[in-house]
Each structure stands twice: as C-alpha cells, then as structure tokens.
Amino acid sequence: MLKIKDLHAKVEDKEILKGINLELKAGEVHAIMGPNGSGKSTLASVIAGKEEFEITKGGVFFENEDLEDTAPEERAHKGIFLSFQYPVEIPGVSVTNFMKTAINESRKARGMEEMPANEMLKLIREKSEMLDIDRKFLSRSLNEGFSGGEKKRNEIFQMAMLEPKLAILDETDSGLDIDALRIVANGVNKLSSKDNAVLVITHYQRLLEYIVPDFVHVLHDGKIVKSGDKALALELEEKGYDWLKQESAV
Amino acid sequence: MAFENTIDVEHPIHDIRSEAIKNFESKGFPSKKDEAWKYTSLNSLLKVDFSIFPKEENTLEYSQVKKYFLHEIDTYKIVFIDGIYSSYLSETTHDGVDICLMSSALTKPMYQEVMDTYFNKVASKEESLTTLNTAFSREGAYIYIPKSKMPKKPVEIIHFATGNEASLLLQPRNLIVVEENAELQVIERHQSLTQNEVFTNSVTEIFADKNAIVDYYKVQNNNAAASMIDNTYISQKDTSNVSVHTFSFGGKLTRNNLNFYQNGEHINSTMKGVTILGDKQHVDHHTLVHHKQPNCESHQDYKGIYGENSTGVFNGKIIVDKIAQKTNAFQQNNNVLISDKATINTKPQLEIFADDVKCSHGCTIGQLDEDALFYLQTRGIPKKEARALLMYAFANNVLQSVRIPELKKRINKLIAMKLGVRLGFEL
Structure with a gap:
C-alpha cells in the first residue's frame, strides 16, 4: 500500500530524512519509534504532503503511485489520514460541520454526491458512540478549548468518520491518561482491518501495548537503524535510545 | 460645489x-x-x-x-x-x-x-x-x-x-x-x-x-x-x-x-468590526471612546483580512479623564494580510489621566497559519476552502455578539461570498 524508497527530505537547508526505506502492506500495523529530533514527525508530515518539506531524493508511493505532485487534500481523498500531535483550533466551526465539509469534499473528489443529511447524522452517532464521545462535544467549535485528551479523541473520531486506507498516528499517546489512551487505542483497533494499514509514531512503547504492531522500526538521525517485531519496542523501553546512538556511531 | x-x-x-x-x-x-x-x-x-x-x-x-x-x-x-x-x-x-x-x-x-x-x-x-x-x-x-x-x-x-x-x-x-x-x-x-x-x-x-x-x-x-x-x-x-x-x-x-x-457611570460601550477587503479597496476605522465618568467599560474588537491591493487603517483612541477611576477599557485589533501588496496601518492611542484603571490594547498583523492550513488540507479540504475556513474562524468571535440571528446568518453568507467559497454548510 505505502512504499517509501530512499527518501531524503529537507526543510530550508537542513536535511532531516536521510534515506528511509519502508513498506506497509494492507492489514499491517507498523510502529516507528525513536528519540526526539530523529525525524519521526517529519516523516509523518512528508507522507501527508506538507509543502514546507522538500524531497531531495527518493519518494513516497501510495498504491504504486508517486505522490510527489499530489496536494495534501488529494492524498486525503486517496485515503491517507494523519492524526496530529497538535491539532489546530478552529473557532466558530463545529466538529459536526467540519466533518460534513471534510467528508463531502472527499466525496466530491471521488465523483460522488454529497452524503445525505440523515446518513451523515447516523454515521456521526455511530462513530461518536464507538469512541465514547458526548453529543454536546460535537456542537463545540473544533478543538477550541479542548483538553489534550479531547483533542486526540477528536482526531481518532475524524479518522473513524473518514475511514482512511492508511492512518498515520503522530504521537497520539502524548498527553493522554491511561483511560483516554485505552479509548483511543480501542478506536484504532476497531478501525483496522485487512484492507487498511496503520503507522504509529511514538516515543514510548506504552501505546503499543494497546495497538499491537506487526513491525517496529527505530528511527535515528533521519534513518531507520533497526527493524523488528513488537519485542523490539520492549527492548527499547528497557534500554532507552542511547545504545542505538552508540551502535550507529560505530 | x-x-x-x-x-x-x-x-x-x-x-x-x-x-x-x-x-x-x-x-x-x-x-x-x-x-x-x-x-x-x-x-x-x-x-x-x-x-x-x-x-x-x-x-x-x-x-x-x-x-x-x-x-x-x-x-x-x-x-x-x-x-x-x-x-x-x-x-x-x-x-x-x-x-x-x-x-x-x-x-x-x-x-x-x-x-x-x-x-x-x-x-x-x-x-x-x-x-x-x-x-x-x-x-x-x-x-x-x-x-x-x-x-x-x-x-x-x-x-x-x-x-x-x-x-x-x-x-x-x-x-x-x-x-x-x-x-x-x-x-x-x-x-x-x-x-x-x-x-x-x-x-x-x-x-x-x-x-x-x-x-x-x-x-x-x-x-x-x-x-x-x-x-x-x-x-x-x-x-x-x-x-x-x-x-x-x-x-x-x-x-x-x-x-x-x-x-455617566456603569456604562458599557462595545465596538466590533469585521473587515474583509480585496482589489484596491480602502477601509479606515477611527474609533474614539471618551471615558468621562468612573466605573465604566469599553470593549473594542476589530478583525481585518486584507487581500490583493487593499489597504486598511485602524486607529483606536481611548481617553480616560482624571475622574474616570475604575475604568475598564479593552482594545483588540487583529489583522491578516493574505497578499504581499495589501497594507494595514494600526495604531492604538491611549490618553489616560486616571490612575486606577485597567486599559489593555493589542494589535497583531500576520499571515494565515501554514500549519493550520495543512491540518485542514489533510482532512481533504482543498486549499482555497481551507483558507476561507481559517479566515472565517479568525473573524468569528466578532460575530458572537450579533443579537439578531437572521442578521448573523446573513453576515456569514456575505463573508463566505467575499471569501469566494461554498463551505458546504451554513456557517
């Protein structure tokens, strides 16, 4: 589904990704771990199409198509979703209205009619119940005055509504208490199937106890320095990241 | 003449x-x-x-x-x-x-x-x-x-x-x-x-x-x-x-x-504005609040969005007389320039002669937040609509105090028209 080939990317004149190779197949859950500043969030942004980053070599391929000239919204229409570490506040636009706009824009791009209002309401009800989201929450302005946990839960709600093929979760666990973490993880698990893939980006392995990855990759200084199964996450938790730095320095 | x-x-x-x-x-x-x-x-x-x-x-x-x-x-x-x-x-x-x-x-x-x-x-x-x-x-x-x-x-x-x-x-x-x-x-x-x-x-x-x-x-x-x-x-x-x-x-x-x-005393004065300009339009807001008695409030909140070759001016003068103690005077002017050729001149002018007052003023001039734009795009919202949504959000709190709901709706429609988008829902 997603193929990243020898990806080099820079922002301004600073090279951040220095040759990443990664492949995600449908039905798989991958985790990318690594210390602060290793390039994890940059990788997520580059996959989602942030223009600030310039790809200098290699590329990102989604369903065998090079995404280089594809705008972020077009990537979303193809089925790529990024859950943000710091979701943006949009005063005056309710969660419900925002979702209507997002869903109908995607449908328009796919040549479909707008979703009928009753169908939309049904979908909203279904997904918000799944994530244990209060109805009142849906009429509030998007992310405005939301707690950290509410923002993350809202990200996963949006993901549930948009039903992406590829979901990238960027530090979704940061700022969550254990109950919120469990709800968010449950939501993700309910959404993952043999037809879609999940890329979990995290600093800690805590989230991986709930969203169990098939593969774990360690990112350091813009490169994947080690890959393995879920046991690698535990090993990292135990030893920290210092040993990796030493290993890669050798 | x-x-x-x-x-x-x-x-x-x-x-x-x-x-x-x-x-x-x-x-x-x-x-x-x-x-x-x-x-x-x-x-x-x-x-x-x-x-x-x-x-x-x-x-x-x-x-x-x-x-x-x-x-x-x-x-x-x-x-x-x-x-x-x-x-x-x-x-x-x-x-x-x-x-x-x-x-x-x-x-x-x-x-x-x-x-x-x-x-x-x-x-x-x-x-x-x-x-x-x-x-x-x-x-x-x-x-x-x-x-x-x-x-x-x-x-x-x-x-x-x-x-x-x-x-x-x-x-x-x-x-x-x-x-x-x-x-x-x-x-x-x-x-x-x-x-x-x-x-x-x-x-x-x-x-x-x-x-x-x-x-x-x-x-x-x-x-x-x-x-x-x-x-x-x-x-x-x-x-x-x-x-x-x-x-x-x-x-x-x-x-x-x-x-x-x-x-008089215990007076409340509110001035709010949304300005959205394009082409070679020019709008100049000159406000004056003269606090002549104690225990009064004034609230000013002006938002401006300037595109193309448009120019804007905000000049907010607040005078607090010596006897006007316990005055609360607030002034906010926030502006977004969406074109390199647009201009805004903003100037607070405070003349305060009383010593027990709360006066605050703030003016900002900025561009649309690129991170916010990216966020909306990743949800499938095209750039033009995403920009409009952000501009709408920027101007929004000025609309909160409109007490005629039909007028508020009308203004929302005018804003959407001015921003050149259909946002897919009634704002």
Whole structure:
C-alpha cells in the first residue's frame, strides 16, 4: 500500500530524512519509534504532503503511485489520514460541520454526491458512540478549548468518520491518561482491518501495548537503524535510545 | 460645489446650519496633512463633480432590491432612494415610538422639543465633514424611543443609489434617541445599484439615556464605485449599553469615525468590526471612546483580512479623564494580510489621566497559519476552502455578539461570498 524508497527530505537547508526505506502492506500495523529530533514527525508530515518539506531524493508511493505532485487534500481523498500531535483550533466551526465539509469534499473528489443529511447524522452517532464521545462535544467549535485528551479523541473520531486506507498516528499517546489512551487505542483497533494499514509514531512503547504492531522500526538521525517485531519496542523501553546512538556511531 | 444656492434660510435650524457652513469653510476638506487623515486620501473623490441633489425622484420596485433587506424577519424600514425618502419601500411607525424621517422632525412642531434637546448636540462642530453634513443634509432617519419602550422589531435604515445621476453626493443625517430603560436595534445599509460614482457623507447621532440598550449594525457591502464617510456620535448615560458592529466588505473608500462619549457611570460601550477587503479597496476605522465618568467599560474588537491591493487603517483612541477611576477599557485589533501588496496601518492611542484603571490594547498583523492550513488540507479540504475556513474562524468571535440571528446568518453568507467559497454548510 505505502512504499517509501530512499527518501531524503529537507526543510530550508537542513536535511532531516536521510534515506528511509519502508513498506506497509494492507492489514499491517507498523510502529516507528525513536528519540526526539530523529525525524519521526517529519516523516509523518512528508507522507501527508506538507509543502514546507522538500524531497531531495527518493519518494513516497501510495498504491504504486508517486505522490510527489499530489496536494495534501488529494492524498486525503486517496485515503491517507494523519492524526496530529497538535491539532489546530478552529473557532466558530463545529466538529459536526467540519466533518460534513471534510467528508463531502472527499466525496466530491471521488465523483460522488454529497452524503445525505440523515446518513451523515447516523454515521456521526455511530462513530461518536464507538469512541465514547458526548453529543454536546460535537456542537463545540473544533478543538477550541479542548483538553489534550479531547483533542486526540477528536482526531481518532475524524479518522473513524473518514475511514482512511492508511492512518498515520503522530504521537497520539502524548498527553493522554491511561483511560483516554485505552479509548483511543480501542478506536484504532476497531478501525483496522485487512484492507487498511496503520503507522504509529511514538516515543514510548506504552501505546503499543494497546495497538499491537506487526513491525517496529527505530528511527535515528533521519534513518531507520533497526527493524523488528513488537519485542523490539520492549527492548527499547528497557534500554532507552542511547545504545542505538552508540551502535550507529560505530 | 455650489452649496449656498440650495439653502433654505427660513429653516428652524438655520442658525446651526450657518455656523456649520462657516466652520466648514474655515477648515475645508481634510487632507493627508491632518494627522487623523494621514492614511486616507479624499483626493480622488474630490475631483469628481458630484450632484448634491438628484434632479428627479427615482423609484425602485421591491423585487429589485429585496435581497438588500433582512427580509427573513419583519422589520421597520426607513428607505431612501438617491437621498429621497421612499414611502413605498418604507414601513415607519408612530405607535408608541417614533420611527420616521428627519425631514418631519426638522419641520413639525411636535418634534421640536426633542430636536432642541438633541439635534447636533453630540456631533462635532469642528470636524469638517460633520459640519458639511450639518450644513446641507436634509433627510435621514429619526428614531425616538420613549421611556421603557421597545419597538416590536428591528429598524432597517437603507439608502439606495439608482445611478441615474452620473455621480451623486449623499448626506444623510440620523438622530436616534433612546430614553431611559428603552431598547432599540438598528441595521444600516447603503447600496448603490450601478457602477456610477456615489459619495456618502453620513452623520448619525445616538443618545442612550439611563439603562437604555442600543445595538447598531452597519453593513458595508457596497459596490466598487461607492465611497462613504460615516460619522457616528454616541452619547451614553448611566448604566446604558450601546454596541456598534461594523461589517466592512465592500465599497471603494470607507471611513468610519465612531465616537463614544460616556456621560455617566456603569456604562458599557462595545465596538466590533469585521473587515474583509480585496482589489484596491480602502477601509479606515477611527474609533474614539471618551471615558468621562468612573466605573465604566469599553470593549473594542476589530478583525481585518486584507487581500490583493487593499489597504486598511485602524486607529483606536481611548481617553480616560482624571475622574474616570475604575475604568475598564479593552482594545483588540487583529489583522491578516493574505497578499504581499495589501497594507494595514494600526495604531492604538491611549490618553489616560486616571490612575486606577485597567486599559489593555493589542494589535497583531500576520499571515494565515501554514500549519493550520495543512491540518485542514489533510482532512481533504482543498486549499482555497481551507483558507476561507481559517479566515472565517479568525473573524468569528466578532460575530458572537450579533443579537439578531437572521442578521448573523446573513453576515456569514456575505463573508463566505467575499471569501469566494461554498463551505458546504451554513456557517
């Protein structure tokens, strides 16, 4: 589904990704771990199409198509979703209205009619119940005055509504208490199937106890320095990241 | 312009007019040398040979202009076509309140007492464009709400320009008196129907007596050949609450001189504005709040979005007299420039002579947040719509205080239109 080939990317004149190779197949859950500043969030942004980053070599391929000239919204229409570490506040636009706009824009791009209002309401009800989201929450302005946990839960709600093929979760666990973490993880698990893939980006392995990855990759200084199964996450938790730095320095 | 030929020396306010003419003649039109007009030039307007009064009465069918009314709800209407009252399009009343015409108020004895007490009492006798209006205006809205009354519905004051004159100068004059414990809502709009040039120099005086509530909404969405100087003067007494919302989306050149005078205690004055400009449009907001008594508040919140070659000015002056202790005066002016060629000049001007006051002011000028834009795009919302959504969000909290829901909806629609998008839901 997603193929990243020898990806080099820079922002301004600073090279951040220095040759990443990664492949995600449908039905798989991958985790990318690594210390602060290793390039994890940059990788997520580059996959989602942030223009600030310039790809200098290699590329990102989604369903065998090079995404280089594809705008972020077009990537979303193809089925790529990024859950943000710091979701943006949009005063005056309710969660419900925002979702209507997002869903109908995607449908328009796919040549479909707008979703009928009753169908939309049904979908909203279904997904918000799944994530244990209060109805009142849906009429509030998007992310405005939301707690950290509410923002993350809202990200996963949006993901549930948009039903992406590829979901990238960027530090979704940061700022969550254990109950919120469990709800968010449950939501993700309910959404993952043999037809879609999940890329979990995290600093800690805590989230991986709930969203169990098939593969774990360690990112350091813009490169994947080690890959393995879920046991690698535990090993990292135990030893920290210092040993990796030493290993890669050798 | 030969004003003198049109003056009526028998008129009851002849003395006021004569003095105004004298003052105007000594000052002349403001130029960029005047500090208050540094960023707004009237030169291009003063070159035009405006007709002061239309040669003939023009008429309009309601169907032609229905969309400019807030027709979703029932309102009183005071409508003018090329400066002349249109009884056909209007709905006035004398049922417990007076919602009618300045020309009647100026001539009929029954209004004389109110006129003697209020006419030209808060409007400046120095400011040249105000004196020009005082000298030559003949018509406008007259609204008198007696003690403890509230009209059944909001009042719309609408000026249409038909374009039957090549270029027209309009000088409407409004007097609004809201007595003790009374309430009033007013929506004012100026609409030119062709591309012929129109220059409006309007003066509005508002008096809010003790405990009165006045909400005044100015919808400035005129076409590209229309320019407007709006001089609004508000005098408030104890515990009164007056708000003015100014929505500036249209017009060629717009200058808003909004002046609040707090002549009592526990007064609340609110000034809010949303300005969205493109092309070569120019809007200048000059506000003044004069805190003359203790324990009062003023709130100012102006948001501006400037595109293409548009220019904006915000100048917010707050004066707190020495005796006006415990004043709370807040001022906010936030601007987004969405084009490299757009300009905004923003300036707070605080003159505080009391020592126990809370005054805050803040102005920002920025671009749209790229991270926010990216966030919306990743949800499948195209860049253009995403930008519009962010601009809407930016201006949003100014709309929260609009107390007529249908008007709020209308403004939202105008904003969406101005931003050139369909957002897929009713904002």
